[in-house]
Amino acid sequence: MNGRTGIYALSALFVGLSAVGCGRHQRTIYVPNQTAAGATTPSQPIATPGSGTPVLPGGTIGAPGSGSVGLPSSGTSAPPVAAVSLEALPGGSRRVASDAREVAVISLLARNTTGADAELSSLELRAEGSLDDASGVASARLVEDVDGDGRFDRAIDRAIASAGFTTDDGVASFPLREPLAAGASLRLLVTLDLTGAGRVNDTLRLRLEASALAASGPGGQPARTAVLESAGATLAIGRWVEPHLAFKTPGDGLSPKAVVDTNGNTHVSLSQNYNFNSDVWYSFFDGRSYSPVFDVSRSSATSWNQDLAVEGGIPYLAWEAWDTRFSDYGIRFARFDAGNFSWTQTEDVSGAPGVAARIAVTGGNVHVVWAERGATTAIKHRAKVNGQWTAIAEISSAAFSNGVRVETPALVVADSGEVFAAWAENGFGTSELRGRWISPTGHYGMLETVASAPQQVERPVLLRDGADLHVSYEWGGEVYLAQRTNNAWLPGNNVSNSIGASSESALVVHGGAVHVFWIEDESNGGPTSTHVAHAVAVGGAFSKPELLTRGPGARSYPTAVSEGTRLKVLWQDWSLGRQLIFNTWTEPGGLEAPRAVARPGAEPDRPSGVRARDGALAVAYALDAGGNGEIYVQVEDGPALGFQAAENVSQSATGSYKPSIAATSSRSLWVAWEESAAAGFEVQIAERTPTGWSTPAALSSATPAYAPALSGQGERLSAVWTERVASGQHALMLRERVGGAWGPAASIAAGTSASAWAPSLTHTARGDRVAAFEREERGRREVWVATVQGTGVQGIRVDVAAVASSSAGQYAPRVAARGEEVFVAWAEDGKVLVARRAPGAMSFDPPETLSQGSSWSVDLAVSGDEVLVTWEQWQDNQARPT
Structure with a gap:
């Protein structure tokens, strides 16, 4: 890892912060703010980067120069020697297009720290990350950031040099002859032009190595150089989250179809091979999670190749059913009966052999x-009109006889309520898509030619877009899109336009634009490598296709939906040894570049953050001030207004550690921490009101006491911690402040034959207090939960239970509530697990495993409908936030 440890916020969805570094060097605390979708703003540190202004005990900001950079100063007994420092200024992760231009990727500050003039002669930056830099980066430019805003402005900023990468993870070398006068500083930016070759979720970061900068002083003698911060921002390609399993299936998950209803819920159907039988299954996504899959076809026949429609929140399904005889196959139908909360009996629609049903x-x-x-x-x-099936009718062209294949139909409901059907007709030198209008009650209109081609056209897919219709289809190994507007079909446009074979398209309208997905084959005679591709209609043309998946494996049958601000695509994926249903989506919003809260110089540690009811953001942290820990808080009254000076909360002469911060509905902030008292550690607490911080007071009733956790709801403030009791064990203690006064402390878990450690605390919507903790008995630790209802020591009810039994140790739980749902995440055997307790339930659902090893430092938060779990993941010999 780098020589400097950083603590970063991992999401703009919540304020909680987690330590993601290790080592005992300088530390910096940063916090990002959320901006509008995809927007970033320059870093706004509390102290000017590179100024050497650490936060000092007493809540003051040190004077410039109080933080030494380790550069020798010029002496009086020898000619002056120039010394230049180079620092990478804080910058947060950004998502950019794969072909973005003039992307500012690292901001630098060069300072001549002596009285001798210098000249910068060369600068090298090494690339790292999953992007192939040689093919993904067209060029790199070094420019002077004239206005110092961390952004590239062609009209203002001055170009100095250019470079490039000849190998992946290689070095870009900038030749320089840049003067830097004695005592002067120079703000620099490195910008990149990307080629478009990067894959979605590829990453790139530029890093300064120890020998990155070369400079000379008077007479051309080498100048002393030092690199302070070493890394810039991480760029991620695209706006799509990493593809992952959508939901679990007992068997192979095949050919998903997804539809969003008018309430914003997503319905998904799929075929599944399970117990040597194929059936049609269904799942429902309510914006939070997918329901368990349900067997709709329930047949011994092979049921698959299903299609899904939804009206009024009710799903309807049609599919192929194959009996044991090869010639006995046909189309089946069922719908969900909301009155009986079950699926209707399967109905035979075709009465004769039929395939490729669309509904x-x-x-x-x-x-x-x-x-x-x-x-x-x-x-x-x-x-099926008014509950009765009409007679079967042939709607394809009667003008074609044997030798013409009529196949692969598509169906869509127009805004008029009519239905339009399209299909492919190929043969006798003619390849066409044809279509016909069908009234709501089953009357037929005239045939239309939708599209034609000199070669075979295949697999049409229809989409309604207001009064217009769109159809995608395959021709010559490419995906095309044609539009019907003003009662006429326009010529199709090549959307995929690729070297590999493109097939199996899917369409959706999102954000007022038509999005096309398809499968792109990159196998080229090698291992199977098919990928999900995407393009969007922009100004009458289509964007350059982007591949949403990476690595070997077979992907097929994409299906796409628009879930409000989120664009989602699901597909059949064989990259993990069997067929599974994967998904990815674009995530609105984003993280701003991190901003410094406490500059390095005194080991800031253990950050804890909270958003107050009035919008203020407060961060508490411990500061190693000359070997004696103190608790500091810094407050930002509004987004991007800047953090105020550090405030010393503990004012201790003995040592203060491990803060926890919470807010009540008034302007009050509360901080609790471990205090090294004369008789052993105790838990202390202080309140911040508009007039300042109160004198710290003991919260615990005995010593030693450790690891406080706070949670506020309205004007109620609850605190838990662990405290040694008469049995010699450590009990989980609870104390609450209600109506402006603190009640007595009460033991709520462990303490008799077992000990409680590492508690975490939350409130449910109705006011239950839920504490998760490690329960240690006979050397074994498990995650347990204590749920407290009622008020007052005499009036509370406490239910204590294990979350999930395990032979492995369970550690460091975190708890959060979404309404009355409770979620607990923890580390177990190097893995991250999370479990959910449903509203009203006494026990937790079986846990889900989120990582497969080398994982720790779990954190958990809820924002709106989303539950976010973060942790440290050891990858490539480094601890990385995940």
């Missing part, structure tokens, strides 16, 4: 189309 629902009437195979091929249609 649409309008005004409660069901329409199903399919391809019938026999002596001739045809597209058939049947409607």
